[in-house]
Amino acid sequence: MSASCLRNDDGSVRNLIAQIVDVSEQVRATQELEQAAEYARSLFEAALDPMVTINPEGKITDVNQATVLATGVARDKLIGTSFSDYFTDPEKATEVCQEVFEKGAVTNSPLTLRHTNEHDTLIEVLYNPSVYHDAAGRVLGAFGAARDVTNQNQAQRTIAQQQATALDRLAELEQFQQLVVGRELKMIELKKEIEYLKKLISDDGTDRGDQRET
Numbered sequence: 001m002s003a004s005c006l007r008n009d010d011g012s013v014r015n016l017i018a019q020i021v022d023v024s025e026q027v028r029a030t031q032e033l034e035q036a037a038e039y040a041r042s043l044f045e046a047a048l049d050p051m052v053t054i055n056p057e058g059k060i061t062d063v064n065q066a067t068v069l070a071t072g073v074a075r076d077k078l079i080g081t082s083f084s085d086y087f088t089d090p091e092k093a094t095e096v097c098q099e100v101f102e103k104g105a106v107t108n109s110p111l112t113l114r115h116t117n118e119h120d121t122l123i124e125v126l127y128n129p130s131v132y133h134d135a136a137g138r139v140l141g142a143f144g145a146a147r148d149v150t151n152q153n154q155a156q157r158t159i160a161q162q163q164a165t166a167l168d169r170l171a172e173l174e175q176f177q178q179l180v181v182g183r184e185l186k187m188i189e190l191k192k193e194i195e196y197l198k199k200l201i202s203d204d205g206t207d208r209g210d211q212r213e214t
Helices: 024-046 065-071 090-103 150-200 208-213
Strands: 002-007 013-019 051-054 060-063 109-114 122-133 139-148
Touching: 051 065, 065 109, 065 139, 090 109, 090 122, 090 139, 122 150
Parallel strands: none
Antiparallel strands: 002 013, 051 060, 051 139, 109 122, 122 139
16 A cells, blocks of 8 residues: 645645555465475475585585585585585586586586595585576576485495406416316326336336337
8 A cells, every 4th residue: 555645735634645556466476486485495405415506607506405414514604605616526526517507417427525524524426417597598507416326336346346356266266277177187198108108018028119129
């Protein structure tokens, strides 16, 4: 409501003029937008994976609680800082940022996140960012989720190490088998040679070779 007074020459109020505008639809629309924003925020915070939004300059504009836990840095401290600062390879993280704004999306880019605790814990992640736009289609920033694959990668490394150990042991056994087989073949040859030499000896003990010389 807007109101104003019409006054007489002496300044006394003659009439009061009021205008009432129905803003029910605007209020409902605003409430719906607020509810939608709260719903989106609740989904953002409910995600178990670290999620972050960044602007085209590579600065963090928002994070969820999972990112706070993964980095050990408070949300207000993260916002405004460079996305690449929280990885073991900042140059590679910067390249991922540049690539997502060039291509629109990046899939399963491997990065290693560093937690700022006393142990400097490392978290291996697969980062999947994509750009988002305004109503006019202009790129506003990029939204990315980081899937923790530390345990998965460790399991794969353990399996690979076990396989390498098994292959080394197999090579040793094959080499040993070749030696054994070689010895067995040599024994067979020796036995054949012994049998041959025995045949050269006559039944009465005379060496047939001596008989030929005679």
